[in-house]
Amino acid sequence: MNVRDVANLARIELSDEEASRYQEQMDHILHYVEQLNQIDVEGIEPTAHAAAVFDIVREDVATGTSISQEAVLSNAPQTAHDQIKMPKVVE
Amino acid sequence: MKAASLSIAQLRSAYAAGDLTPADALKSVAESIDSVDGDIGGYLSYDLELALKDAANADLSLPLGGVPIAIKDLINVNGHPCSCASKILDGKYTAPYDATVVRKLREAGAIPFGRTNMDEFAMGSSNENSGIKPCHNPHDLDRIPGGSSGGSAAVVAAHTAVASLGTDTGGSIRQPASHCGVVGLKPTYGRVSRFGLVAFASSLDQCGPMTKTVEDAATLLQAISGACDRDSTCLKEDVPDYSDAIGKDIKGLRIGLPSEYFAEGLDPEVKAKVEAAIKQLESLGAEIQEVSLPNTEHAVATYYVIATAEASANLARFDGVRYGHRAEADGLIELYKKSRAEGFGDEVKRRIILGTYVLSSGYYDAYYTRAQKVRTLIRNDFEEAFSKVDVIASPVSPTPAFKMGEKFSDPLSMYLADIYTISANLAGICGISVPCGTVPVDGKELPVGLQLLGKSFGEADILRAAHAYEVS
Numbered sequence: 001m002n003v004r005d006v007a008n009l010a011r012i013e014l015s016d017e018e019a020s021r022y023q024e025q026m027d028h029i030l031h032y033v034e035q036l037n038q039i040d041v042e043g044i045e046p047t048a049h050a051a052a053v054f055d056i057v058r059e060d061v062a063t064g065t066s067i068s069q070e071a072v073l074s075n076a077p078q079t080a081h082d083q084i085k086m087p088k089v090v091e
Numbered sequence: 092m093k094a095a096s097l098s099i100a101q102l103r104s105a106y107a108a109g110d111l112t113p114a115d116a117l118k119s120v121a122e123s124i125d126s127v128d129g130d131i132g133g134y135l136s137y138d139l140e141l142a143l144k145d146a147a148n149a150d151l152s153l154p155l156g157g158v159p160i161a162i163k164d165l166i167n168v169n170g171h172p173c174s175c176a177s178k179i180l181d182g183k184y185t186a187p188y189d190a191t192v193v194r195k196l197r198e199a200g201a202i203p204f205g206r207t208n209m210d211e212f213a214m215g216s217s218n219e220n221s222g223i224k225p226c227h228n229p230h231d232l233d234r235i236p237g238g239s240s241g242g243s244a245a246v247v248a249a250h251t252a253v254a255s256l257g258t259d260t261g262g263s264i265r266q267p268a269s270h271c272g273v274v275g276l277k278p279t280y281g282r283v284s285r286f287g288l289v290a291f292a293s294s295l296d297q298c299g300p301m302t303k304t305v306e307d308a309a310t311l312l313q314a315i316s317g318a319c320d321r322d323s324t325c326l327k328e329d330v331p332d333y334s335d336a337i338g339k340d341i342k343g344l345r346i347g348l349p350s351e352y353f354a355e356g357l358d359p360e361v362k363a364k365v366e367a368a369i370k371q372l373e374s375l376g377a378e379i380q381e382v383s384l385p386n387t388e389h390a391v392a393t394y395y396v397i398a399t400a401e402a403s404a405n406l407a408r409f410d411g412v413r414y415g416h417r418a419e420a421d422g423l424i425e426l427y428k429k430s431r432a433e434g435f436g437d438e439v440k441r442r443i444i445l446g447t448y449v450l451s452s453g454y455y456d457a458y459y460t461r462a463q464k465v466r467t468l469i470r471n472d473f474e475e476a477f478s479k480v481d482v483i484a485s486p487v488s489p490t491p492a493f494k495m496g497e498k499f500s501d502p503l504s505m506y507l508a509d510i511y512t513i514s515a516n517l518a519g520i521c522g523i524s525v526p527c528g529t530v531p532v533d534g535k536e537l538p539v540g541l542q543l544l545g546k547s548f549g550e551a552d553i554l555r556a557a558h559a560y561e562v563s
Contacts, residue, residue: 001448003444006444006447006448006451007440007444008428009447009451010403010431010443010444010447011407011410011424011427011428011431012428012431012432012435012440012443012444013428013429013431013432014432014440018437018440022437022440022441022444025441025501025502025503026441026444026445026448028501028502028503029395029445029502029503029506030445032391032392032503033392033395033396033458035388035389035392036389036392036393036396036458036461036462036465037457037461039386039389039461039465039468041461041464041465041468044464044467044468045464045467046460046463046464046466046467047463047464047466047467047470047517048294048463049280049294049324049519050280050281050294050470050517050518050519050520050547051279051280051281051324051326051519051547053281053323053324053326056323058320067187067188071187071188072187072413074185074187075183075184075185075187075413075414075415076413076414077183077411077412077414077415077416077417078417084412084413086412086423086426087420087421087422087423087426088422088423089423
């Protein structure tokens with residue numbers, strides 16, 4: 001694994017010091033994780049959830065318990081015109 | 092009378108006798124925090140004024156009427172900060188709603204009071220990853236309280252809280268409970284709603300009680316359990332009367348000892364304490380037999396693939412856009428990268444990067460799918476074991492609380508300390524840590540916990556066994 005490349009995918013900027021320290025720690029962890037390759041998992045179904053349940057639905061009605069726009073915006077770092085303000089996305 | 096030194100049951104008696112009011116209790120808890128917590132660091136904040144407003148309407152006839160409960164700082168309580176002990180949220184986010192567990196606590200009469208310290212976003216086993224401040228073990232301030240619910244355990248142990256809520260993704264309730272000498276219960280996956288908990292690993296996280304007694308754990312679990320229409324993974328399974336279960340004896344209860352959990356790596360003094368506790372259970376009528384969980388050695392590797400994968404997806408929401416820290420930046424991508432770089436600590440960054448890697452194209456099957464298959468094998472081990480026994484007994488942690496800094500620079504050594512707790516999360520089963528004595532280390536007496544694991548929705552079994560042991 002190249003820590004810098006993956007950090008870029010994860011949208012985290014790393015300093016040189018972090019990149020080299022994480023690289024060493026990550027190599028160590030991945031080496032440990034390699035043990036999973038020695039296990040015979042032929043024909044074994046993967047588990048995504050310990051108690052998988054499907055098609056949980058509720059009545060399609062408004063419950064009136066949503067939080068208000070004001071409450072949502074109160075945590076936003078920057079707002080304008082009752083919306084969250086962002087840097088330009090398309091140049 | 093110091094309210095924070097009382098159990099839930101004792102505080103309720105004091106209310107009933109008219110010795111205390113909820114407002115007195117809150118002020119008393121605040122005094123205990125002010126006088127003791129400076130050295131411990133169990134709390135990140137508390138808001139006495141808000142709590143006193145809740146206390147004014149307390150209905151003492153309810154099961155938790157007027158009882159203050161400390162809340163791990165990743166659980167949303169309307170109007171309170173919720174920082175997850177991370178710089179990315181600290182001072183920048185106030186919860187605009189109640190988590191379902193908090194709503195249920197309120198419905199049972201409880202008053203959420205105080206935000207407890209933790210490893211940042213629940214990632215860690217020592218509380219050293221708190222992005223705000225360290226938390227110390229009340230039994231030896233040079234040692235870790237455990238993690239990630241280190242604060243929730245420390246405040247109960249230090250008698251600065253009556254009881255608390257923690258969360259457990261790989262042992263984060265049971266391990267700090269063991270290290271601090273309190274009771275901690277991780278419910279079955281799907282027993283308790285996760286709505287309003289800031290997610291770490293969604294298929295593993297569960298919220299549960301941390302208390303002074305098993306009886307209190309039963310009372311708190313009763314209040315927070317049950318289906319939730321805002322968490323589809325929270326199952327519509329009946330909630331039994333847990334307080335009823337703990338009154339029963341354990342004659343004929345079948346308890347299994349997994350040979351893999353008593354093998355190399357277990358501190359001999361911890362082992363002796365746990366074995367003595369098991370002897371005690373046997374003398375109370377339990378039938379002890381050996382069981383095998385052969386895939387135990389692969390649990391830590393499996394966990395760190397699955398948990399980091401889920402974390403990398405869950406923590407994508409912290410991008411500097413809708414809430415939390417936003418860095419100065421020129422464009423959108425730079426805003427994401429700088430906000431996350433400035434806001435997250437080392438362990439969180441490492442886990443997001445590892446999780447991103449195991450989910451990335453070309454590596455997904457080799458790591459993530461494979462880990463999910465091994466997870467099935469680990470589940471199968473438990474299913475096999477629980478066909479023979481009702482409860483599995485083991486240590487919680489291979490050693491007593493270690494020194495602060497001891498494992499900090501070597502993440503893998505920290506991960507390996509979770510060997511006895513992680514499998515329960517992968518299998519989705521329930522577990523409890525109950526104090527089983529102390530061992531002398533460097534002139535201090537350090538607590539040891541006995542872990543009792545139960546089958547899915549077998550909370551009544553483990554509470555019953557833990558209670559029988561506790562009162563014997």
